[in-house]
Amino acid sequence: MFNYLSTGAQASETPGKGHGSFAIQQITAGTLVACFGGTPLPFVEFATHDLERRNRSIQVDHDTFILGPPSREPGDSINHSCEPNLGLVSATRLVARREIAAGEELTYDYATSDSAPYDEFDCACATPSCRGTIRGNDWSQADIRLRNDGWFSPYLARRIRGLATARSLTKRDAERLLAHFDENPHAAILSALRTTTGLLHASWATARALLTTVDVTVPMQASDASSYDEALSWFNETRGTPLSDPS
Numbered sequence: 657m658f659n660y661l662s663t664g665a666q667a668s669e670t671p672g673k674g675h676g677s678f679a680i681q682q683i684t685a686g687t688l689v690a691c692f693g694g695t696p697l698p699f700v701e702f703a704t705h706d707l708e709r710r711n712r713s714i715q716v717d718h719d720t721f722i723l724g725p726p727s728r729e730p731g732d733s734i735n736h737s738c739e740p741n742l743g744l745v746s747a748t749r750l751v752a753r754r755e756i757a758a759g760e761e762l763t764y765d766y767a768t769s770d771s772a773p774y775d776e777f778d779c780a781c782a783t784p785s786c787r788g789t790i791r792g793n794d795w796s797q798a799d800i801r802l803r804n805d806g807w808f809s810p811y812l813a814r815r816i817r818g819l820a821t822a823r824s825l826t827k828r829d830a831e832r833l834l835a836h837f838d839e840n841p842h843a844a845i846l847s848a849l850r851t852t853t854g855l856l857h858a859s860w861a862t863a864r865a866l867l868t869t870v871d872v873t874v875p876m877q878a879s880d881a882s883s884y885d886e887a888l889s890w891f892n893e894t895r896g897t898p899l900s901d902p903s
């Protein structure tokens with residue numbers, strides 16, 4: 657077994673929604689209910705697997721997806737709800753957000769794990785706050801962030817914190833970039849990328865990928881020396897475009 661499901665829960669078919677999981681006894685708040693397991697893959701590899709298996713998967717980082725096991729397991733079947741009773745306490749562990757009664761369907765809000773559009777669908781949760789269509793960028797909406805505060809996957813929690821500090825380069829930042837560029841172009845450009853994404857410890861791949869998602873093209877490969885010059889020009893001309901709060 658790659659996935660864990662609490663003995664207080666059981667997976668079964670749900671009318672109109674395929675597979676789901678239900679509490680079979682009262683579950684107290686904070687109880688570990690499910691834990692996802694599988695194979696971590698970047699999107700280009702993840703996307704080569706069939707839809708059924710991708711639906712039993714979870715995004716755990718900007719470009720990392722835990723592909724579910726080859727055949728369905730009980731812990732694979734946690735549906736989305738816009739008013740969920742489970743929440744993430746790590747990239748893969750779901751605990752009860754409140755006391756759950758026997759018979760309730762177990763759900764979590766997919767906005768707390770997803771930032772890519774790999775699993776978008778019309779929601780059938782029928783709760784008062786149902787948002788109708790579930791999209792990969794739901795995490796960025798202010799009301800959804802507020803409702804799920806404290807329950808986001810760590811990579812999304814970091815990204816949300818980053819939104820508050822992401823900014824264009826100041827004149828001083830730009831001067832520092834120029835001063836350090838000749839000595840170590842990679843480090844100088846990475847520092848500028850981190851400032852403009854608000855992610856102070858972001859890897860090169862993450863910082864560059866995030867800028868690309870807001871239609872800013874940083875024209876470079878980390879391995880291509882000439883591209884650093886292009887990036888330097890881009891920062892000098894634009895001061896970088898901050899990843900401001902999209903909502």
Ligand SMILES: [Zn+2]
Binds near residue numbers: 785
């Ligand atoms: Zn809904």
